[in-house]
Amino acid sequence: MKRIVLLGATGSIGRQTLDVLSKHPDEFSLVGICAGHNAKELKEIAEAFPSVEVIGLSENKEDITFLCDHVFYGEDNMVQCLQHCDYDLLVNAVVGFRGLKPTLESLRQGKDVALANKESLVAGGVLVKKMLEKTNTKLYPIDSEHSAIFQCLQAGKKEEVRRLIITASGGSFRDRTREQLQDVSVEQALSHPNWNMGKRITIDSATMVNKGFEVIEAHYLFDLPYEKIDTVLHAQSLIHSMVEYNDNAIMAQLGSADMRLPIQYALMYPNRPYLKEEHPLDMTKTLTLDFKEMDYERYPMLKLAYQVGKREGNLGACFNGADEKAVELFLDKKISFLQIEESIEKAVEAATFVADPTLEDLERTDQEAREFVVRYWGLENQ
Numbered sequence: 001m002k003r004i005v006l007l008g009a010t011g012s013i014g015r016q017t018l019d020v021l022s023k024h025p026d027e028f029s030l031v032g033i034c035a036g037h038n039a040k041e042l043k044e045i046a047e048a049f050p051s052v053e054v055i056g057l058s059e060n061k062e063d064i065t066f067l068c069d070h071v072f073y074g075e076d077n078m079v080q081c082l083q084h085c086d087y088d089l090l091v092n093a094v095v096g097f098r099g100l101k102p103t104l105e106s107l108r109q110g111k112d113v114a115l116a117n118k119e120s121l122v123a124g125g126v127l128v129k130k131m132l133e134k135t136n137t138k139l140y141p142i143d144s145e146h147s148a149i150f151q152c153l154q155a156g157k158k159e160e161v162r163r164l165i166i167t168a169s170g171g172s173f174r175d176r177t178r179e180q181l182q183d184v185s186v187e188q189a190l191s192h193p194n195w196n197m198g199k200r201i202t203i204d205s206a207t208m209v210n211k212g213f214e215v216i217e218a219h220y221l222f223d224l225p226y227e228k229i230d231t232v233l234h235a236q237s238l239i240h241s242m243v244e245y246n247d248n249a250i251m252a253q254l255g256s257a258d259m260r261l262p263i264q265y266a267l268m269y270p271n272r273p274y275l276k277e278e279h280p281l282d283m284t285k286t287l288t289l290d291f292k293e294m295d296y297e298r299y300p301m302l303k304l305a306y307q308v309g310k311r312e313g314n315l316g317a318c319f320n321g322a323d324e325k326a327v328e329l330f331l332d333k334k335i336s337f338l339q340i341e342e343s344i345e346k347a348v349e350a351a352t353f354v355a356d357p358t359l360e361d362l363e364r365t366d367q368e369a370r371e372f373v374v375r376y377w378g379l380e381n382q
């Protein structure tokens with residue numbers, strides 16, 4: 001029985017993880033759940049999974065202390081939960097920079113992490129890598145592209161990999177030119193062509209920040225240089241990513257747009273038990289595969305992500321922090337879609353570079369990037 005702690009339990013990945021866990025009651029016991037504000041849903045989860053021993057909530061608006069022995073409130077709730085329960089695997093599906101600390105804490109304790117929170121690696125990849133080496137722990141990717149690559153890597157040796165090819169849908173505005181992005185609305189940006197996901201990642205997909213994050217994530221997860229990590233536009237999101245080997249073989253992983261497969265694979269690797277699909281892929285009817293070369297002029301955030309990733313240090317934390325704040329402002333209709341990009345570019349330009357950052361350095365960089373974006377748009381008093 002694997003004892004699981006799930007962060008971001010009320011989110012898109014969180015809920016799909018609960019579904020996977022509920023299908024394997026003899027394999028998993030859910031012992032910890034955390035979320036941000038949604039006390040009502042946490043309560044429902046705790047009732048559905050009586051094995052829950054610890055609960056974390058960032059806001060203290062509702063008293064849920066009666067639900068189990070340990071309930072922690074506040075921004076440090078996730079780390080406190082990890083310190084007050086006996087668990088085997090952390091599933092980190094919280095959104096944002098806040099996911100880095102619990103990832104590091106879990107690895108420090110010698111516990112493996114099934115990772116959806118890509119921000120842990122984008123902002124803190126250097127620290128996470130050091131901790132993995134120190135404690136001999138493992139990360140199991142949940143992000144669909146990285147799960148696909150992880151699956152394709154089972155077919156060969158790492159030394160024989162020529163390159164990783166990460167597929168990109170192009171996001172909500174893939175059929176528009178840059179000129180046509182001037183007046184796009186929040187509602188339009190939130191309409192992803194293939195995936196149903198949380199708001200932040202859906203906007204990141206439209207700006208291609210998400211693909212930039214995924215390039216950096218792949219660098220740390222698979223320990224390959226940026227020169228061996230490519231991206232390609234693939235509108236259908238049927239191929240989740242590929243690995244090209246030295247003998248020219250290209251291994252691809254295909255599947256419907258259902259995150260329960262990568263979640264289950266991360267939790268049960270190397271096993272592949274039965275998984276009922278909502279919308280099974282019918283090869284004979286639906287299989288059209290289009291590919292287009294990535295256009296860095298159309299998607300400047302992807303180009304910037306390579307530069308940020310290669311320079312390393314604290315720049316990933318700046319890139320992510322600026323994006324988090326800019327996406328929040330866009331969703332609140334305080335800035336326009338194209339101003340998300342401008343926020344990130346200017347914040348990275350203005351950042352003070354720290355080559356070998358500590359966690360405190362990254363936290364400072366994250367905070368400074370957010371403050372920079374607010375100041376840049378003159379929104380200090382709103």
Ligand SMILES: NC(=O)C1=CN([C@@H]2O[C@H](COP(=O)(O)OP(=O)(O)OC[C@H]3O[C@@H](n4cnc5c(N)ncnc54)[C@H](OP(=O)(O)O)[C@@H]3O)[C@@H](O)[C@H]2O)C=CC1
Nearest residue numbers: 008010011012013035036037038058095116117118197198
């Ligand atoms: N959705 C997807 O298909 C994919 C997501 N990912 C990654 O997985 C992560 C989660 O994404 P997704 O599920 O879409 O996001 P959602 O927005 O759907 O869910 C976010 C989760 O984080 C919680 N949360 C928000 N603020 C806080 C806080 N201050 N303290 C603690 N918890 C908080 C939310 O709780 P509450 O509901 O209470 O606010 C919720 O449980 C992201 O890093 C994303 O990039 C990666 C690949 C695919």
Ligand SMILES: CC(=O)[C@@H](O)[C@H](O)COP(=O)(O)O
Nearest residue numbers: 143144168169170171205210
């Ligand atoms: C489901 C998932 O992993 C998302 O990251 C998704 O891949 C977004 O797709 P695009 O960023 O390619 O639009």
Ligand SMILES: [Mn+2]
Nearest residue numbers: 143144145214
């Ligand atoms: Mn992805």
